[in-house]
Amino acid sequence: MFSVTPDFNTDVNVHEHTMVLRKVREKKIEEMKSRTSASLIPESMKHVEEDEEHKTTARNLKELGQQRLTMEERKKRRRALDNLGIPSFEKFLADKNASLKKREIEILQLNIGLYCNQACNHCHVESSPRRKEMMSKEVAQRCIELLDKSPSIKTVDLTGGAPELNDQFRYLVSEATARKKEVIDRCNLTVLTEPGQEDLVDFLVKHKVRIIASLPCYSLKNVDTQRGSGVFEKSIHGLMKLNQAGYGADGSGLMLDLIYNPLGGFLPPEQKALEAKYKTELSNNFGIVFNSLFTLSNMPIKRFADFLYRRGELQEYMDLLVRNFNLATVDGLMCTNLVSVGYDGKMYDCDFNQQLALGMNLTKSSSPTVFDVQSLEELKGLAVVADSHCFGCTAGNGSSCQGATTA
Ligand code: SF4
Numbered sequence: 001m002f003s004v005t006p007d008f009n010t011d012v013n014v015h016e017h018t019m020v021l022r023k024v025r026e027k028k029i030e031e032m033k034s035r036t037s038a039s040l041i042p043e044s045m046k047h048v049e050e051d052e053e054h055k056t057t058a059r060n061l062k063e064l065g066q067q068r069l070t071m072e073e074r075k076k077r078r079r080a081l082d083n084l085g086i087p088s089f090e091k092f093l094a095d096k097n098a099s100l101k102k103r104e105i106e107i108l109q110l111n112i113g114l115y116c117n118q119a120c121n122h123c124h125v126e127s128s129p130r131r132k133e134m135m136s137k138e139v140a141q142r143c144i145e146l147l148d149k150s151p152s153i154k155t156v157d158l159t160g161g162a163p164e165l166n167d168q169f170r171y172l173v174s175e176a177t178a179r180k181k182e183v184i185d186r187c188n189l190t191v192l193t194e195p196g197q198e199d200l201v202d203f204l205v206k207h208k209v210r211i212i213a214s215l216p217c218y219s220l221k222n223v224d225t226q227r228g229s230g231v232f233e234k235s236i237h238g239l240m241k242l243n244q245a246g247y248g249a250d251g252s253g254l255m256l257d258l259i260y261n262p263l264g265g266f267l268p269p270e271q272k273a274l275e276a277k278y279k280t281e282l283s284n285n286f287g288i289v290f291n292s293l294f295t296l297s298n299m300p301i302k303r304f305a306d307f308l309y310r311r312g313e314l315q316e317y318m319d320l321l322v323r324n325f326n327l328a329t330v331d332g333l334m335c336t337n338l339v340s341v342g343y344d345g346k347m348y349d350c351d352f353n354q355q356l357a358l359g360m361n362l363t364k365s366s367s368p369t370v371f372d373v374q375s376l377e378e379l380k381g382l383a384v385v386a387d388s389h390c391f392g393c394t395a396g397n398g399s400s401c402q403g404a405t406t407a
């Protein structure tokens with residue numbers, strides 16, 4: 001069982017304090033190694049095979065196919081909103097004199113594959129070790145070509161699945177950083193201790209990749225409940241490895257941010273206050289430091305939508321999202337300055353639309369790919385494809401890939 005380390009709050013100066021933390025982490029990593037060095041994949045496969053939610057999703061997928069399943073899910077959300085007397089998201093925005101249009105594209109987000117060493121219950125992309133879809137070299141090269149042709153892009157944001165386990169991950173990181181772009185790795189932390197990934201931290205340091213990592217709580221019970229047995233301890237080990245390499249330390253230039261999402265059908269708490277709590281808990285209990293915490297709402301799609309529906313809570317959750325609609329979130333929505341590309345090269349306004357197969361609104365094609373445009377700058381001014389799930393981004397303080405969209 002994971003033991004909590006003593007209180008690290010000391011009155012020594014910052015340098016000494018940092019040295020103390022380093023030593024404590026070193027010791028802790030050694031202690032943990034025997035428990036965290038095995039791959040998580042067999043445990044995740046077992047979970048996929050035995051967990052009722054995963055079994056139902058697999059059965060439905062087999063019976064209905066992905067397209068019908070997505071349509072059925074959409075109908076359920078629409079029905080819930082009809083029962084509440086809520087119009088479409090677009091009409092709802094129009095009634096408030098708002099709309100969603102693409103501004104200058106600054107972020108190229110690549111979902112490079114659905115393979116993951118974990119199989120989290122609320123995963124909005126339904127990843128697991130069973131998913132084998134991965135981006136090809138041809139698509140990856142085209143994304144780099146578009147990067148060259150689209151100077152407005154400042155950031156390449158790599159997601160998955162576990163992006164690091166994808167064949168094109170290191171190619172994309174190397175090419176994008178060579179072009180002086182900020183590169184984000186959306187890391188699940190447990191990948192850092194997967195066998196075969198021993199050199200991953202060094203690779204990330206070398207390219208100064210910014211890590212944005214999921215950690216839905218600072219307690220073992222809550223993390224393992226949402227993300228699977230053994231995930232918390234492996235995540236803590238991963239964070240310690242990153243800290244030892246300089247990630248999260250002031251002045252290192254190695255950014256480490258964490259992501260919180262609620263464990264059920266409720267909205268995240270205020271971001272700054274939760275960040276302070278995380279910093280205290282992780283520092284006091286494990287000697288872990290990080291830069292910022294981002295809070296994300298759970299989107300009512302895929303596994304989370306199924307979970308709510310089976311519990312008869314989908315309408316209640318949609319009601320919560322609509323009641324907490326916040327007009328101030330709209331300007332900061334990620335779909336306005338981001339293009340999301342799937343492993344197969346198809347383009348979307350955001351990763352959620354990607355999972356719902358809602359392609360971008362390009363007149364020449366209903367499911368445009370990276371081969372249909374010459375530059376991502378062509379997309380400026382395009383209307384964003386919105387639907388009922390978008391209420392998940394505009395509730396409370398807002399929700400985007402970089403957390404709340406309002407202060
Ligand atoms: S780690 Fe992320 S991508 Fe993998 S199953 Fe969990 S939520 Fe999905």
Ligand code: SF4
Pocket residue numbers: 333334335336349350351352353384385386387389390391393
């Ligand atoms: S889900 Fe969110 S980010 Fe995606 S199109 Fe809707 S509002 Fe925009």
